[in-house]
Amino acid sequence: MARQPVQRAEEKLKRIIEATLFEGGIGPVTARELVEMPEAEWGILRDRITDYRQGRPAGVVCRCVMCGDPVFIRARRKNGVPYPLFSHFQGGGLRCPWHHGANEHPERLREEQYSGQQESQTHRLLCEQIDTLAKLDTRYISSVVNAYRPPTESEHGRFPDVQVVWRDFPECVFEVQLSRTFQTEISARCTHYEREGVALAWVLFGFDPQRAELPQSFLDVIRRHRGNAFVIDRASVSASYAQRTIVFTCYLENADGGFDPPRLVRLDELTFPEEGLPYLDDRISSALIDRINRARRPCFDYLQSIEGVSYGVEVDSAERQRLLVELRAVASPLSSWETTKEHEESATLRLICCVFSLISEANRKPRIYGTKQPNVVAMLNTWLNSREEVQRCALIFEFLLRSTPLTHLLEGSLGKHIARAKSVMDGNLVLAGEPEWQILEHLVPEIFHRRVREQLRYLSKLPPWAEHEDLPNPSYEPSSLAI
Ligand SMILES: [Zn+2]
Known part of the structure; x- marks a missing residue:
């Protein structure tokens, strides 16, 4: 039996899923292998499992080898370092010997998240800020904040935080992230806008690269931006006004797992790939290829x-x-x-x-x-x-x-x-x-x-x-x- 990575007191009695099977080219992955993977690697598996639930083509399904029910990768923390753990979905694994009780229900957690009135106020202000910056650019055609965007390819539309149309430029949606957005939500939005052919950029606020513990939602978003963190702060706002376009402060993840000193980057300097989110420099692939x-x-x-x-x-x-x-x-x-x-x-x-x-x-x-x-x-x-x-x-x-x-x-x-x-x-x-x-x-x-x-x-x-x-x-x- 593999060593149990979870040793926190309240979890000592819980059981862990020791081994899983990914469909397709990935195959079996044990709990131990998962814990030993670099964060970018398990993070991608985590994203892809969630993506599968959203119907995204890059998604994969992963099953508990004991009961066959689908599982996902839960990110836990130990001494400030995130580590991954397989977990049955809500309602799954009920007859599984590795099952360890009910999961937190995302809906309930979401309610808790939005009950903070102050946070939604900050959120609103930041969205309006981006909208204002978008209007500085001479290519500006239209923009809206928190308005329904009818679908072209999907069944349902969505309410993007900010939606911007510039002449001769990809249609962009900005999602402002304060600290706690759920992985399922991140995956759902990525999937939706990709299907719609719209570029999606997550803009972080309150991101502090010096902090030992970045919120998991920030890490998830940064990985999807291939190791790039886009931040709206005072420097980026003043640069936006100076250059009459949207400028972000960009932190690039480095090989040590930290971040390079921030640099200002114009939205139109980014690479917009056919699949996935825009980036300045692909730090995830380049780190892997260097290795x-x-x-x-x-x-x-x-x-x-x-x-x-x-x-x-x-x-x-x-x-x-x-x-x-x-x-x-x-x-x-x-x-x-x-x-x-x-x-x-x-x-x-x-x-x-x-x-x-x-x-x-x-x-x-x-x-x-x-x-x-x-x-x-x-x-x-x-x-x-x-x-x-x-x-x-x-x-x-x-x-x-x-x-x-x-x-x-x-x-x-x-x-x-x-x-x-x-x-x-x-x-x-x-x-x-x-x-x-x-x-x-x-x-x-x-x-x-x-x-x-x-x-x-x-x-x-x-x-x-x-x-x-x-x-x-x-x-x-x-x-x-x-x-
Ligand atoms: Zn199971």
Whole structure:
């Protein structure tokens, strides 16, 4: 049984949902895995579960593996740090052994929230402020505060806080957030305006990046803005008047989980993506991509040193040593199949040469590592014929080909060699979860790490070389595979 992350006195008696199953590409996620994820990662899962309830295409359903009822991710706090916990929806999990009683009812909580008269007064004033700023711009056509916006695509309209139409500019809706808006509400509004083709910007008030505990609703909104916090404050209002347009104070989340010093940003400087909320700088994707590239650096240094080199895998070098140290931190032993350290190392490096030669082919910049073969098919066919340690990885090659634009190679001679290796090595194949797969999850998460792959796809950042050919991905930036 996984360690219980919840230890607050009043919760000691409550049970937790130990494991769940996401539909689609994500699969099972345990409570422990959830707690160990970076906040941006569990946050996205949390958003997508809520989005599913709102009928948004990017949504996913997640179920309790004990009772099968849908669950969501509840954000709790421990020592000021938010941490995630699976929870049954209201009315669900009633017969579940992991059930821990009734959830707070959102309607009741919402009543409590709006009973603060002072808060709604502040809210009203801020909405009017944004409306006033919108009118400063020469492109101004119309704007309204808290007025019904009839739907064009949806069944029902909504009452956006502020709605602004400028000439030659996306129609914008601003939602002013003080401190407590519910996740379901955030998701519902994001979904609605996306469907309507309207840009939505959440404007925060009372946001203090120095504060140890940001309200969860702020964190949810900031993540949906890809790590950007848009704030209306004195500096932004005075800059708006000076520049005769809407200017926000923008805080960008940095790699330490804190925020860079604020900067003023004009509304028309933002990127308005087709899906999701506008942003100045995509800090969520870039942090993830940086992490991947950093993990891969020693591998690229090594591969460069043996590109086109005959018997390159056996050549010793500083790069080879450094990579092996890195890999042993990921999986030790490197393989459950080889008996000596020497064989284990060269088998792993040979696999890496095969995988990266295939990826460079998928990336349309063919490179051959560790051998002088003229192309990747000749390389793989030769090794699949002659080397047991390569034959044993047949399932890995098959998986890679099926997940990339190279699927067609399964129809040709390479497919035949893989099929042959599979039958020769039947019972002795490297199976998912073994060290070889763990190493590839680490080096090429775009293909081998289920959850990272899903997340990149969700952020429209899955590179084309990791995309199955039926699913092209137009918004790829080529820099993410810089060898
Ligand atoms: Zn359950």
